[in-house]
Amino acid sequence: MKLWKAITAPLLDAVIPPACLVCGERLEDQSQVLCEACEGKISLYSGSLCKVCGSEMKEYPCEVCAEENYAFDLARSVFRYSTPIKDLIHELKYNGYVSPAGYFALPLAELIEGDEDLQDYDYFCAVPLHTVRKRERGYNQSDLIAYATAKLLGKPYLNPVSRRINTLSQTLLSKAGRIKNLSGAFYIKDIAAVKGKSVIVVDDVFTTGTTLNEIAKQLRLAGAERIAAVTVARP
């Protein structure tokens, strides 16, 4: 596994602690976020994947696609949602460490560059957080990841999507609950930025795809031409 260096974009203007964010082991290099032992445990989300929804295909045609009727054209994830990626996402979301966002940007950019179905998109955007939660956290982790990835690829970063309701955390809800919780949560605040455009929506984790699907529905209604959902990890 090659060592991915944390990218320090202007927005990610934080002091990176010279210790592994997962096990606390001292690091030689300030640009690292994981020690070698932890990095060795990283698992890529690869294998026999559906070209549309990006999930592991157990049979053909893809049963997930058949069941979900996703509004995005395709979805991709870089890592398996397990240690140490899971821990880095947790540090980013709940403990105020922004360096994982920069760390995730390079593999995301590599994934996008290497996938023929992810070429010629107009810009990147992120899954928005409600203002109240953003104020509590100080930043939106998906914004940071999307911004850093867009910078690496020399693509624009825009945010035409807003969040209306401070939804409950999706983690504890059933699938039906997740859909209900998010219904009407997102709206397009800048339709001109969406109409006829190809958009890559970035988020940290793809669990059931409900959040990304709700955003894709709104983008589609506003006239987006192509919509891709790209996430750091998937269980």
Ligand SMILES: [Zn+2]
């Ligand atoms: Zn470590």
Ligand SMILES: [Zn+2]
């Ligand atoms: Zn599929």
